[in-house]
Amino acid sequence: MSVGDRVRKRVMMKKSLGLLASCVLGIFFAVPQGVGAWQDSLVGHIILVQAYEAPPEAEFPDIQEATPAPEVLSEKELKRAEGLLPLLEGQQELYIMGEFVHLGKPVVPVLVKALKLPGTRLRYNAILTLSMIKDARAVPDLLESAMDLNEVTRVRERGLRVAVQLDPIQSISAMKSIVDDDSDTMRRAVAFLSRYVRDVEIPPLLIQLLGDPERYVAATALDSFWRLTRFAGKPHDWQGSTQEQRKQWALEWTEWWEAALKKRQSPPEAPSEKPVS
Numbered sequence: 457m458s459v460g461d462r463v464r465k466r467v468m469m470k471k472s473l474g475l476l477a478s479c480v481l482g483i484f485f486a487v488p489q490g491v492g493a494w495q496d497s498l499v500g501h502i503i504l505v506q507a508y509e510a511p512p513e514a515e516f517p518d519i520q521e522a523t524p525a526p527e528v529l530s531e532k533e534l535k536r537a538e539g540l541l542p543l544l545e546g547q548q549e550l551y552i553m554g555e556f557v558h559l560g561k562p563v564v565p566v567l568v569k570a571l572k573l574p575g576t577r578l579r580y581n582a583i584l585t586l587s588m589i590k591d592a593r594a595v596p597d598l599l600e601s602a603m604d605l606n607e608v609t610r611v612r613e614r615g616l617r618v619a620v621q622l623d624p625i626q627s628i629s630a631m632k633s634i635v636d637d638d639s640d641t642m643r644r645a646v647a648f649l650s651r652y653v654r655d656v657e658i659p660p661l662l663i664q665l666l667g668d669p670e671r672y673v674a675a676t677a678l679d680s681f682w683r684l685t686r687f688a689g690k691p692h693d694w695q696g697s698t699q700e701q702r703k704q705w706a707l708e709w710t711e712w713w714e715a716a717l718k719k720r721q722s723p724p725e726a727p728s729e730k731p732v733s
Contacts, residue, residue, distance in 0.1 A: 529562045537566045544570055544585070545578035553585045561591040568597040571615075576608050583611065587618040595623045599630040602642075613645045624653040635661050640670045647677040651684060659685060659713050667703035671695060674702050687712055 526533065537559060543552045556563055567589070570582035579601070586594045601607055602616035616634065620627045631646045631653070647665045650658045662684075665677035675694050682688050689708050692701075 526559065526562060529559065533559070534566060537563050538569070541566070541570045541573060541582075542575075542578070544581045545575045549577075549581055553581060553588075556585045557588050561589060561593075564589060564591045564594050568594055571597055571601050576611060579607075579611050580614060583614045583618055587621060590622065592623045592626070595619045595626050598622075599627060603630055603633055609639050609641050612639075613641055616642070616645050617649060620649045620652055625655060628653060628655060628657055631661060632657070635664060640668075640673055643668060644670070644673045644676055647673055647680055650677070651680040654684065656717075663706050663709045663713060666706035666709060667699060669699050671697065671702075681709065685713075685716070687716075 529537065537556070540552050540555060543549065556567055564586065567582055567585060571579055573579065583598065583601070586598065598615040598619040602612045602619060604612065607615075616627070616630065619630070627649075631650070634642050634646050637643055643665060647662065647668075650662055659681060662677045662681040666674050666681075668674045668677070671694065674697075678694060687709070689705070689712070692705050694702070697705075
């Protein structure tokens with residue numbers, strides 16, 4: 457299409473819009489003829505083009521409430537739950553996970569048995585289901601799975617995440633053990649999850665991870681330490697550093713933390729002057 461055709465097309469569109477607006481408004485003014493008719497110089501004529509009727513209000517049927525989860529499982533329900541465990545891996549795994557979530561906290565003692573069953577995906581789905589049920593009784597079994605060196609790293613890492621989510625304080629002992637783990641993924645998980653555990657035993661773990669062989673683990677520990685204490689230290693090139701440099705820099709964080717502990721444990725100073733009565 458040439459430039460002239462485009463210009464003509466735009467002119468025609470403007471004329472069409474102007475005509476359409478005149479029709480919709482439907483307001484015309486007539487000026488009467490003759491001398492001395494200035495009093496009636498503006499006479500308005502309104503023409504109703506279209507009447508609008510509001511649509512009827514929508515009617516929604518009553519929604520049937522879901523069956524509440526049982527507070528205590530019967531012997532039949534327990535046997536059924538145990539029979540569903542192998543189905544956590546397969547084509548119906550999402551449906552089975554929903555069944556366990558509907559049964560709620562009473563099914564946790566049965567569900568943790570899946571952490572010992574063969575099948576990596578089965579154990580992983582069991583951990584995801586426990587994270588949705590949110591019962592702290594599963595934490596010991598989750599931590600046992602996280603510290604199992606024969607377990608797949610993906611399952612170990614997810615087990616530690618859910619355990620910290622359910623009970624951060626109870627997870628500290630396992631985090632102390634995993635901080636020396638051979639898997640950098642697990643060490644990084646400790647560095648990341650430490651920001652959600654507000655306890656005096658956590659900063660020393662993060663200071664230890666500042667000198668980790670993997671730079672990304674040290675960078676994660678640095679970020680978690682700042683989130684917990686708001687201490688950033690001197691600027692260093694952590695991304696381009698060596699392990700020896702990171703160990704040396706970690707001494708700054710150790711010195712600051714020891715001073716913070718002494719200040720925290722010391723009694724408050726007495727005022728120099730007596731208060732005015």
